Structures are given as structure tokens and as C-alpha cells.
Ligand code: SF4
């Protein structure tokens with residue numbers, strides 16, 4: 001396993017981290033579909049295998065797997081002295097605080113109990129964006145996190161982010177963070193925190209942890225036109241390795257989280273992340289060109305030219321317009337809608353899906369791309385509907 005500096009925190013972490021959001025789930029015998037229940041035996045096997053084979057960074061959160069993920073991780077690491085050998089990161093979302101500052105400490109105490117530990121290495125404010133950041137601050141989250149650190153209950157103060165670069169830079173200007181967790185991959189150079197955001201964090205000495213390195217798993221599969229391109233350079237190298245190599249090249253990045261729900265996936269990834277050549281500043285000019293061309297080829301499958309600018313928001317019916325188009329485009333790009341449907345189910349559950357559109361037309365005139373939003377939402381819904389969690 002290759003190891004990398006964790007910002008200015010004074011230690012190194014494995015280049016591959018285990019994300020505990022996609023642990024194996026019990027499969028319903030009748031429907032053959034995964035249930036909400038974590039398959040405890042398999043999950044513990046994966047976590048312990050990871051900890052025994054070089055992975056020393058484990059990421060979980062208050063809400064993952066219906067609030068079961070922290071307990072599963074805590075149980076798996078409590079045997080064989082594993083807890084002491086690894087770093088644990090977990091997160092508290094704004095929603096769990098219920099608008100009351102005293103709940104912040106209660107939630108931390110609950111996390112410590114579930115994780116069977118006296119301290120958390122990296123404690124994150126979960127899913128920060130432009131709106132939630134103001135609420136975290138107003139509730140006194142920064143001051144609470146600082147107190148926890150002084151008391152030794154947490155070692156590092158961090159946040160995970162889903163938003164745009166402008167908000168990312170604002171969050172950075174408000175506090176001196178130890179770590180930030182962002183969505184980044186070979187397709188997201190201009191999306192979410194963006195490559196510029198990753199570089200900004202690196203310049204400040206803040207550790208950068210990557211989530212969605214494969215864009216929901218999509219980059220593990222390449223359409224024929226991308227495969228041809230990759231094979232022209234090296235027919236043995238899998239698309240998943242190309243996607244990881246893009247990230248591993250970046251010196252700002254400390255660890256890359258991958259949700260691995262089978263032991264085979266975990267073993268394959270450990271192999272990739274252990275190759276000496278898969279390291280910082282290792283891409284050749286030719287490989288960089290191939291990755292750039294691969295991005296263009298993936299994006300040639302994008303059907304709705306939405307840039308995610310959000311000028312169309314807010315929608316009076318809370319339809320998550322750019323978010324829905326992003327999922328639809330991912331399905332088209334990767335030629336598979338499984339993950340996109342799963343993610344869209346959360347829109348349906350929260351009432352922000354395309355079916356809530358009442359065709360008021362307020363959004364269309366604001367779209368600089370002149371997208372026929374109403375019509376496109378209907379098309380997207382037809383492709384994305386149908387998943388049941
Ligand atoms: S047309 Fe639909 S999506 Fe657009 S603002 Fe109105 S309700 Fe929202």
C-alpha cells in the first residue's frame with residue numbers, strides 16, 4: 001500500500017481509504033434485491049481485511065446505512081488491536097443537530113459509543129454547502145468542534161462538501177480546517193469543489209480526502225469508444241485504474257475513499273494502490289492526454305447540456321433541476337442507470353424529483369443554456385424512476 005501525507009496533521013494515511021457507506025447488504029431471498037440491513041459478517045470481513053492489508057483510513061458518518069455504519073465499523077475494529085492502528089473519520093450532519101447546540105455534543109458522544117473509541121481522528125461537519133454552512137456557523141458548530149478538540153475527543157476538524165467552488169472558497173476563508181472531503185474525479189474538474197478547490201485546499205496545507213472517485217462507480221466501466229482509447233496505450237490497464245491514476249497524480253490529495261462492497265473489489269483496489277508507479281506526479285504527458293480525451297469521450301454521451309450553474313433555482317416546487325440532470329447524464333455517459341436510479345430514489349424520497357414539476361415555466365427563462373427544462377425533466381424521470389430502497 002502506498003501512503004501519503006495527511007495535510008499538516010503530522011502523519012501519513014493509506015492512499016486508499018475504506019468508505020463505509022456501501023457496505024455489503026443482506027439480500028432479500030424472494031426479490032433477490034439488497035435490503036437496508038448491513039450483512040454484518042461480510043462487512044466485518046471487509047473492514048478487517050482492509051485494516052490487516054495496509055488500509056489505515058476508515059470513513060463513516062452518523063447517517064450511513066440507516067445509522068448502522070458507525071456501529072459496524074466500531075465492532076469490526078474493536079478486535080485484534082486494529083483501532084489503534086487506524087484513523088477513523090466520521091461526520092455529523094446539520095439535520096441531526098435538530099437546531100439545538102446541545103445536540104452536537106450528544107451526537108458526538110453517541111458516535112464515540114458506536115465506534116467503541118475514546119476519540120475520533122477526524123470529525124467532519126457533513127454535507128456542507130453554501131446554505132448549510134451558514135446554519136452550521138449560526139448553531140455554533142465551529143466552537144463546539146474546537147472544544148471537542150481541546151478535550152481530546154476529536155483530533156482534527158473537517159468538513160465534507162457538496163456545492164460549488166465559490167461556496168467552497170467561502171467555507172475555507174471562514175476557518176482554518178485540518179481536512180476537507182470533496183467529490184472529485186477525472187470528470188469533475190469543473191464540478192463541485194472543482195480542481196481549483198482541491199488546489200486551494202492543498203495550498204493551505206489542508207488534507208484533501210476524495211469521495212466519489214469513480215463518480216458513483218460509473219468510471220469503473222468505459223463505453224467502447226473510451227475502452228479503445230485506453231487500450232491504445234495499455235490493453236492490460238482497467239478503466240478503474242485510469243480513474244484512480246488521475247487522482248493519485250495530484251499531490252494535494254491524501255486519500256481516496258472507495259466504497260467496496262465485495263472482498264474482490266477491495267483486493268483489486270489494494271493492488272492498484274500498492275503499485276509504486278501509482279503515485280504523485282507520475283502521469284506521463286501521453287497519459288494526461290489520454291485522460292483528457294477520455295473525459296471528452298465520456299462527455300460526448302451527455303444529453304442535457306446542463307452546466308450545474310443553478311441559475312434556474314430555486315424552483316417553487318423544490319425540484320432539484322441540475323441534480324436530476326446530472327444523474328440522467330451520468331446514466332447516459334456510463335450506459336447504465338443502476339447507480340443513477342438509486343441516487344434518484346433519494347430525490348423521490350425527499351420530494352425533489354421531476355414529477356413534482358407543475359410546469360410553471362419559472363426556470364426556463366433563467367437557463368443560460370436555453371435547456372427545455374420541463375421536457376428534459378420528463379425524459380430524465382422516465383429513465384431514472386423505478387428504484388425502491
Ligand atoms: S417549471 Fe417545473 S421545474 Fe421549472 S420552476 Fe416550475 S415547477 Fe420548477
Ligand code: SF4
Nearest residue numbers: 306307309310312367
Ligand atoms: S440554469 Fe440551466 S444550465 Fe444552469 S443548472 Fe439550471 S438547467 Fe442547468
